[in-house]
Amino acid sequence: GENVEQHPSTLSVQEGDSAVIKCTYSDSASNYFPWYKQELGKGPQLIIDIRSNVGEKKDQRIAVTLNKTAKHFSLHITETQPEDSAVYFCAASTIGSGGSNYKLTFGKGTLLTVNP
Amino acid sequence: DAGVIQSPRHEVTEMGQEVTLRCKPISGHDYLFWYRQTMMRGLELLIYFNNNVPIDDSGMPEDRFSAKMPNASFSTLKIQPSEPRDSAVYFCASVLRGGYTFGSGTRLTVV
Numbered sequence: 001g002e003n004v005e006q007h008p009s010t011l012s013v014q015e016g017d018s019a020v021i022k023c024t025y026s027d028s029a030s031n032y033f034p035w036y037k038q039e040l041g042k043g044p045q046l047i048i049d050i051r052s053n054v055g056e057k058k059d060q061r062i063a064v065t066l067n068k069t070a071k072h073f074s075l076h077i078t079e080t081q082p083e084d085s086a087v088y089f090c091a092a093s094t095i096g097s098g099g100s101n102y103k104l105t106f107g108k109g110t111l112l113t114v115n116p
Numbered sequence: 117d118a119g120v121i122q123s124p125r126h127e128v129t130e131m132g133q134e135v136t137l138r139c140k141p142i143s144g145h146d147y148l149f150w151y152r153q154t155m156m157r158g159l160e161l162l163i164y165f166n167n168n169v170p171i172d173d174s175g176m177p178e179d180r181f182s183a184k185m186p187n188a189s190f191s192t193l194k195i196q197p198s199e200p201r202d203s204a205v206y207f208c209a210s211v212l213r214g215g216y217t218f219g220s221g222t223r224l225t226v227v
Contacts, residue, residue: 032214043120043207043218044159089159095214102147102214103172106159 002027004092006107013080014115021110023090024072030092033066033073034104038087047088048075080114087111120210122219129226134196137222139208140189147211150183150193153221154204162206165191177202198226 003026013019025033031052036044050057050064050073057064061080066073077084091104121140129135141148149164163173168185176183180199185191195202205221 034216036216036218041220043209043220044216045218046216093214102211102216103149103161103164104216105161108158 002030002092002105004090004105004107006090006110008110009108010111010113012113012115015080015082017080019075019077019080019084019112019114021075021088021090021112022072023074023092023107024070025092025105026071027092027094028071029094032093032095033064034091034093035062035064035075036089036091036106038089038109040086044089077112080112082114082116085112085114120208120217120219122206122208122222124222125220126223127225129198129224131199131226132197133226134194135198135202135224135226137193137206137224139191139193139219141191141208141210142212142217143189145210145212145217148185148191149209149211149216150191151207151209152204153207159207162193195224198224200226202226 006023034049035047037047038044048059048062048064050066061078063076087109089109090107093104123138147166150162152160161175163183165185183193203225205223207218207221209216209218
């Protein structure tokens, strides 16, 4: 089955700096890579996702890049703010026509702390 | 849209007792997933349903765990008997075309 490794497990940055979280996956059939943000006492919330036919996707201060050959993808947060402090999870899945099960395999998470 | 509703939010129970966790998914979503979250193991998939039918329960730790989805608007996860190692946060997620919406979770403590 799929295995997703996520690094680092903790990341501390100063407000305004950039943060980068990296993940690798094992199953070359995976084609959908979402990122989730989990705040204390809440469930994970989708912040951005990317499919394997795209190399990069941006949404304001966050971006995700995907390298299918190397089987790794990364989350980039620019101009970090204290409210970005949370646990971030990457995940991988195989979705599309025929046989999709939408089963996500999650990384272990990164605790991001943005210091004012 | 009230989102995914889980109850209770917190549950403290004694070892050996039966525990039932509940989930109300978003109307129209055709998949429902149950996950368990611990510091050591992260988010683990326990079981998932498609159109109320259990598809894969290989993540259920042992026979003490069971899950049902009697209709499209309700699912339960039951642990009987509960053990201290079952202490975790349990999430259900309602899914439509691959898009996940998680509930706020049930924090279970077994003493």
